Amino acid sequence: MHVPFLIIGGGLSGLAAALRFARFLPDVLLLEKHSRVGGLNSYYYRNNRLFETGLHAITNYAPANTKDAPLNRLLRQLKIKRRELDLHQQIQSEVRFLGRESLLFSNDFALLDTQIAAKFPGSHTCFQRLLELIENYEPFRPAPFISAKKVLQETLGDKLLVDMLLCPLMYYGSSLENDMDLGQFVIMFRAIFLEGMFRPGGTIKDLLDLLLDHYRKHGGSIRTKAAVSRIICSGKKVHGVKLADGEEISCDYLLSTIGSDETYALLNKPSPLESLPRLGFVETIFELSPETVLQGSENRTIIFYNSSETFSYQQPQKLVDFASGVICMPQNFQGLPPSLFKEVRTTHLASYDEWLKLRADQPSYNSAKEDTALASREVAEKILGNFSKNIVYIDTFTPLTIERFTAKKQGAIYGNPVKIKDGDIGYDNLFLAGTDQGFLGIVGSMLSGVSIVNQHILPRL
Numbered sequence: 001m002h003v004p005f006l007i008i009g010g011g012l013s014g015l016a017a018a019l020r021f022a023r024f025l026p027d028v029l030l031l032e033k034h035s036r037v038g039g040l041n042s043y044y045y046r047n048n049r050l051f052e053t054g055l056h057a058i059t060n061y062a063p064a065n066t067k068d069a070p071l072n073r074l075l076r077q078l079k080i081k082r083r084e085l086d087l088h089q090q091i092q093s094e095v096r097f098l099g100r101e102s103l104l105f106s107n108d109f110a111l112l113d114t115q116i117a118a119k120f121p122g123s124h125t126c127f128q129r130l131l132e133l134i135e136n137y138e139p140f141r142p143a144p145f146i147s148a149k150k151v152l153q154e155t156l157g158d159k160l161l162v163d164m165l166l167c168p169l170m171y172y173g174s175s176l177e178n179d180m181d182l183g184q185f186v187i188m189f190r191a192i193f194l195e196g197m198f199r200p201g202g203t204i205k206d207l208l209d210l211l212l213d214h215y216r217k218h219g220g221s222i223r224t225k226a227a228v229s230r231i232i233c234s235g236k237k238v239h240g241v242k243l244a245d246g247e248e249i250s251c252d253y254l255l256s257t258i259g260s261d262e263t264y265a266l267l268n269k270p271s272p273l274e275s276l277p278r279l280g281f282v283e284t285i286f287e288l289s290p291e292t293v294l295q296g297s298e299n300r301t302i303i304f305y306n307s308s309e310t311f312s313y314q315q316p317q318k319l320v321d322f323a324s325g326v327i328c329m330p331q332n333f334q335g336l337p338p339s340l341f342k343e344v345r346t347t348h349l350a351s352y353d354e355w356l357k358l359r360a361d362q363p364s365y366n367s368a369k370e371d372t373a374l375a376s377r378e379v380a381e382k383i384l385g386n387f388s389k390n391i392v393y394i395d396t397f398t399p400l401t402i403e404r405f406t407a408k409k410q411g412a413i414y415g416n417p418v419k420i421k422d423g424d425i426g427y428d429n430l431f432l433a434g435t436d437q438g439f440l441g442i443v444g445s446m447l448s449g450v451s452i453v454n455q456h457i458l459p460r461l
């Protein structure tokens with residue numbers, strides 16, 4: 001079989017790339033290892049109910065009239081109408097450093113600005129200078145690493161404020177331990193604080209189905225349960241792929257969205273990239289009965305918390321670091337119809353290596369998962385009030401779960417800390433998109449898929 005354009009990976013970057021290409025030519029085939037698309041942001045069924053694997057909130061909210069906003073540009077590139085998405089904005093989120101300070105923010109930036117003026121009066125003028133820097137910075141220009149932490153410390157001069165601003169941006173978009181590149185900081189600051197967060201009215205399945213429907217309408221093809229086991233190439237030219245069942249498919253152009261090291265492995269080449277620690281996470285879903293009232297959450301959509309003196313964003317030495325994390329209430333978005341269940345979702349940093357030690361011993365692994373859910377619930381209850389008696393169902397994903405279901409090396413959601421921003425991994429007709437190209441999150445990974453097709457594939461046709 002021969003196809004002009006072949007894509008490995010049916011996550012959000014692969015789907016967006018496939019749809020973008022199919023708008024011009026239907027000769028595109030998307031290969032996904034699993035039975036379902038979505039990758040890191042997919043869904044599964046338990047007790048006849050659909051659970052989202054990843055979705056807390058989508059960043060980069062933009063009103064319809066901001067034509068140049070990333071969300072609106074993305075929708076235009078994919079020819080999807082805003083009303084097809086049914087966008088619901090967050091109510092209000094919070095950065096809470098327990099016993100120290102709290103900052104509220106929403107999709108109206110004035111809230112965060114007022115909070116900083118009231119709680120960090122000595123730094124408010126400096127914060128305006130930071131905003132000017134963010135407004136004028138060109139984050140997509142190739143540049144050597146600049147430490148965002150250092151720039152923030154120099155600009156704001158208040159360590160607590162620096163940590164409180166970095167906490168949500170790191171949790172939702174940093175593959176690097178304890179710092180961010182300034183460009184990535186600017187992207188994430190705009191995405192979370194200046195633009196804001198939303199979710200679609202339906203589930204992630206509805207969003208994935210919408211993308212698939214559009215893709216198929218343009219004539220694009222997809223194969224699930226089609227794991228690529230090898231990329232066939234000679235020198236710098238790729239000829240096609242070999243699937244796990246032995247079938248070979250040749251192509252003119254190949255796009256890989258599975259990660260840089262993962263792609264080098266399919267090429268049977270050692271990765272030339274520097275090896276830095278990858279960040280692992282555990283995620284626990286607490287499904288609650290509909291009558292649950294979360295006393296302490298007061299309609300918060302997401303709470304980014306930290307309970308230790310210094311905010312640390314790094315791979316822990318133990319299974320899980322509960323000192324900081326994310327607590328999300330996915331029902332707390334404006335205008336969502338009342339759902340049959342409520343949820344609390346928690347995220348904490350976790351060590352892949354420590355979880356790996358338990359893999360061979362299933363009872364110990366299961367009991368560590370139970371302990372994790374218990375400890376995470378206790379942390380969340382300190383903030384939300386007691387909800388344990390209302391729990392209907394609990395599930396915990398470890399870095400091993402994420403590795404198993406997405407083939408992401410070490411289950412690292414944000415992939416390799418070394419990013420390949422132009423998607424060029426040194427081959428004539430093979431390019432990289434998605435997490436390891438450097439755009440993180442749902443909108444980021446979709447923009448990545450679209451921009452690599454625009455930059456490298458469409459101009460060559």
Ligand SMILES: Cc1cc2nc3c(=O)[nH]c(=O)nc-3n(C[C@H](O)[C@H](O)[C@H](O)COP(=O)(O)OP(=O)(O)OC[C@H]3O[C@@H](n4cnc5c(N)ncnc54)[C@H](O)[C@@H]3O)c2cc1C
Pocket residue numbers: 008009010011012013014031032033034037038039040041053054055056057058059226227228229257258283402405406407408413433434435436440441442443445
């Ligand atoms: C628990 C969790 C919570 C998250 N919460 C949010 C959130 O609230 N908001 C947000 O914006 N983002 C969130 N994210 C991040 C977001 O999901 C990702 O950044 C984004 O989906 C990455 O998409 P991708 O296409 O780059 O990669 P992936 O989703 O990893 O897609 C790669 C795909 O390639 C497939 N694949 C791998 N190897 C092969 C092979 N050999 N052959 C064929 N197919 C292969 C995989 O199965 C996968 O489907 C979350 C992620 C997780 C795990």
